[in-house]
Amino acid sequence: MSKYNDRKSSAERGYGHKWQRARADFLTKNPLCADHQRLGRIVPATIVDHIVPHKGDLKLFWDRKNWQPLCKQCHDTHKQRQESGSAAVGCDTNGVPLSVNHHWSAGGG
Template sequence: MQRISWREDKTKVASRGYGGKWQRLRLAFLKKNPLCVYCERQGKVTEAKVVDHIVPHQGDQKLFWDQKNWQALCKSCHSSVKQREETGSLQKGCDVNGIPLDPNHHWNKKV
């Protein structure tokens, strides 16, 4: 029997943890963290709309509710940069000093 990933499971989002409790905590988190952390690294000011799990929880409820594992992102960064990170692709862009954002970029390697 093939196991279905938590994202492919077609059960309601509330049963996967994204119900009323999540919505309340999400709004409170975004109120305290109103800016996208990825955009801030590039010197841009962008309103965050998404609470992202830094380490993908993949259904692990302890990791899901761990607020130390949350970060505020704009929709654009969540849909592009974060997805590239999770699939192992290079992160594009640089910070205000011109240093590549991707920790795996050869300029960020310690010699």
């Protein structure tokens, strides 16, 4: 760890050479952003996201059923917002709010 940063390095968190090879293989087989695909859009994926945050659990970390391809924009915006506990922003293709707490959602607000 850096004396200026208490967070472990990417390699120390499991994102070393083995991960880079697995990531490249996964993105070759799953080249499109899953979030954009659900909306009928074709956007290249550049990040392998853990659907359920692994929080250091190596079994969950390496479980490919827990991986999804995302573009950087999706990963860095609404995925990070979800993980931080903030409300989802926007709506699906039917106009239904993504946040279950939105006042238009059944039982929300």
